[in-house]
Amino acid sequence: MAETILTVRDLSTHFFTREGVVHAVDGVSFEVEKGKTLGIVGESGCGKTVTALSIMGLIPKPPAKIVEGEILFRGRDIANLSERELEDVRGEQIAMIFQDPMTSLNPTLTIETQIVETIRRHSELSKEAARKRALELLEEVHIPNAAKRLEDYPHRLSGGMRQRVMIAIAISCEPELLIADEPTTALDVTVQAQVLDLLDELRETHGTAMILITHDMGVVAEASDDVVVMYAGQVVEQAAVTEIFDNPEHPYTEALLGALPQLEGEGVRQRRLTAIPGRPPDLVDPPQTCRFAPRCKYAGGDSCTSRMPELREIRPGHFVRSEHPASERARTGEAIHA
Amino acid sequence: MSTDGALLRVRNLVKHFPIKRGLLVERTVDFVRAVDDVSFSLHRGETLGLVGESGSGKSTTGYCVLQVIRPTSGSIVFDGEELTELSGESLRRMRRRMQLVFQDPHSSLNPRLTVGDIVGEPLAIHKVGSRNERRARVRELLDTVGFDPSFTNRYPHEFSGGQRQRIGIARALALSPDLLVLDEPVSALDVSIQAQILNLLKDLQREFGLTYLFIAHDLAVVRTMSDRIAVMNNGKIVEEGLAEEVYGNPRQLYTRELLAAVPIPDPRAMKERKRERQRLQAALAQQ
Numbered sequence: 123m124a125e126t127i128l129t130v131r132d133l134s135t136h137f138f139t140r141e142g143v144v145h146a147v148d149g150v151s152f153e154v155e156k157g158k159t160l161g162i163v164g165e166s167g168c169g170k171t172v173t174a175l176s177i178m179g180l181i182p183k184p185p186a187k188i189v190e191g192e193i194l195f196r197g198r199d200i201a202n203l204s205e206r207e208l209e210d211v212r213g214e215q216i217a218m219i220f221q222d223p224m225t226s227l228n229p230t231l232t233i234e235t236q237i238v239e240t241i242r243r244h245s246e247l248s249k250e251a252a253r254k255r256a257l258e259l260l261e262e263v264h265i266p267n268a269a270k271r272l273e274d275y276p277h278r279l280s281g282g283m284r285q286r287v288m289i290a291i292a293i294s295c296e297p298e299l300l301i302a303d304e305p306t307t308a309l310d311v312t313v314q315a316q317v318l319d320l321l322d323e324l325r326e327t328h329g330t331a332m333i334l335i336t337h338d339m340g341v342v343a344e345a346s347d348d349v350v351v352m353y354a355g356q357v358v359e360q361a362a363v364t365e366i367f368d369n370p371e372h373p374y375t376e377a378l379l380g381a382l383p384q385l386e387g388e389g390v391r392q393r394r395l396t397a398i399p400g401r402p403p404d405l406v407d408p409p410q411t412c413r414f415a416p417r418c419k420y421a422g423g424d425s426c427t428s429r430m431p432e433l434r435e436i437r438p439g440h441f442v443r444s445e446h447p448a449s450e451r452a453r454t455g456e457a458i459h460a
Numbered sequence: 461m462s463t464d465g466a467l468l469r470v471r472n473l474v475k476h477f478p479i480k481r482g483l484l485v486e487r488t489v490d491f492v493r494a495v496d497d498v499s500f501s502l503h504r505g506e507t508l509g510l511v512g513e514s515g516s517g518k519s520t521t522g523y524c525v526l527q528v529i530r531p532t533s534g535s536i537v538f539d540g541e542e543l544t545e546l547s548g549e550s551l552r553r554m555r556r557r558m559q560l561v562f563q564d565p566h567s568s569l570n571p572r573l574t575v576g577d578i579v580g581e582p583l584a585i586h587k588v589g590s591r592n593e594r595r596a597r598v599r600e601l602l603d604t605v606g607f608d609p610s611f612t613n614r615y616p617h618e619f620s621g622g623q624r625q626r627i628g629i630a631r632a633l634a635l636s637p638d639l640l641v642l643d644e645p646v647s648a649l650d651v652s653i654q655a656q657i658l659n660l661l662k663d664l665q666r667e668f669g670l671t672y673l674f675i676a677h678d679l680a681v682v683r684t685m686s687d688r689i690a691v692m693n694n695g696k697i698v699e700e701g702l703a704e705e706v707y708g709n710p711r712q713l714y715t716r717e718l719l720a721a722v723p724i725p726d727p728r729a730m731k732e733r734k735r736e737r738q739r740l741q742a743a744l745a746q747q
Contacts, residue, residue: 165650165651165652166650310513310514310677311513311677311679311718311721311722312513312717312718312721314721314723315720315721315723315737318723319734319737337650337651338723339651339725340722340723340724340725341723342725343723343724343725343726343727343730344723344724344727344730344733345723346727363727364727364728367725367726367727377652378651378652379725381651381652381654381655382651382655382680382725383655383658383678383680383681383683383684384680384683384684385679385680385683385707385719385722385724386683386707386708388704390683390684391683391684391685391686391687391703393684394659394662394663395655395658395659395684396655397652397653397655397656397659398652398655398656399656401620401622401652401653
């Protein structure tokens with residue numbers, strides 16, 4: 123039986139700005155199981171990072187506010203904890219790594235100081251024991267010459283090595299959930315592969331649950347068990363990773379996959395890519411209709427533009443928020459031909 | 461005229477940047493060999509993709525071609541003229557025919573100029589036509605790149621990344637160049653917008669017979685744009701050839717390692733690709 127670590131239910135995080143209320147996250151639900159990786163994929167501004175920051179209690183209040191929903195970590199609602207209570211959850215139970223390892227590390231402190239600081243904040247270990255643990259951690263994330271690297275300052279390390287240090291700090295208190303927000307976006311492709319392999323290895327050895335946030339469909343395919351596709355603050359599709367890539371249902375997911383340049387195949391040089399026209403909607407007071415409809419080639423003058431489609435289970439474990447999912451289009455298409 | 465029909469011929473290009481030490485009296489202690497003996501040719505209407513990781517020297521190579529950076533040594537022949545020997549007015553005359561499109565559409569457009577002024581600036585600098593003719597040309601250019609010409613009096617910050625990149629491309633096209641050096645033109649854009657810009661670049665190339673030097677780190681993007689591909693590492697071209705050959709049958713271990721590292725949207729291929737990476741790493745470690 124799968125053990126659910128995190129349940130996010132109807133989460134809505136809005137930003138109250140002078141221009142109006144920005145519905146950055148609007149009714150998002152998902153679960154993360156022990157030892158599994160949930161990939162959250164979407165383009166800039168789709169709400170994937172705000173979702174993660176809401177879970178971590180790191181959204182800037184004001185202007186942001188969780189206006190609705192629950193974030194249940196092992197059954198306990200952490201959406202409305204005090205700052206003091208949150209500090210114990212963060213690091214110890216849920217840890218996060220960010221896109222840019224240079225700005226998340228303190229440039230004036232050695233690697234050792236920064237790891238020891240985290241360990242000591244969350245445990246009773248002596249300074250000496252914490253140092254020993256820091257060394258073990260660097261070895262665990264495969265940093266060569268770990269003992270020597272401990273004394274270095276962050277600028278001495280390459281981007282990939284810095285991200286390994288961030289991962290070492292994140293796993294130092296053995297969190298049950300690790301949130302990785304675009305952890306490899308700033309890295310070169312060969313280093314990216316190594317960091318993704320490392321995350322996968324850690325998930326396996328520690329049974330950590332993971333949320334991997336990315337804009338890259340390739341990274342999702344490589345590193346997730348389950349996938350949530352977000353668009354304009356909402357979940358538009360959700361399924362197991364093979365299901366998403368084999369049978370994408372939402373026109374947006376299909377279009378995203380179609381827009382990806384291919385590494386192989388004949389005639390790619392001559393072919394045009396299938397671009398998605400237009401761009402995502404403004405999230406200040408968005409209309410209560412399908413948010414993808416203005417860019418969707420299947421949206422007609424029907425219900426798409428008059429009401430918001432529900433997120434519905436089209437096959438067991440496969441959810442989609444659209445009036446025109448691929449499998450239903452195929453079926454009605456057949457009916458017309460017959 | 462050049463003998464082999466190439467629009468651009470780069471031979472033994474070298475660019476070293478000095479590493480300086482000392483507080484009051486600077487002395488050069490060593491050199492970074494950013495570009496280290498690079499040669500390639502580019503034919504009219506063709507795209508050469510220059511792909512590599514950060515620090516491989518691909519952008520420096522592009523800047524040397526345009527003489528934005530003066531190379532340490534080597535030859536760059538553009539349409540029969542040796543660029544490294546030109547300066548002043550004669551270089552300026554050649555530069556009209558080669559333009560650069562930058563990566564970041566946020567920092568490469570002057571925030572104080574209107575869209576119309578940005579696109580019209582190259583025309584004004586090179587004193588092309590009358591004011592009215594320039595204005596008409598700007599509208600025509602914006603229309604060509606799919607940017608609503610009625611927005612010429614707006615400022616760049618009012619537009620999204622994709623729209624701003626269209627402005628940058630319109631500016632690059634203003635003087636009807638032969639060669640565009642595209643330095644990571646879509647890496648700051650979302651996938652759906654990236655596809656729009658790549659399609660636009662393909663259309664423009666066909667319509668105006670443009671020649672592209674396409675620089676990017678994303679191997680799939682380079683593949684979809686290029687006739688030939690040169691893979692760079694540590695300032696050198698390690699492998700060069702027809703796109704389908706370099707990717708389909710890479711000869712160098714480094715190229716194979718790069719290709720095996722690209723995450724592809726196929727979860728079923730994941731395990732096999734991971735094994736391939738491990739094999740290659742072992743092979744590279746033995747070298």
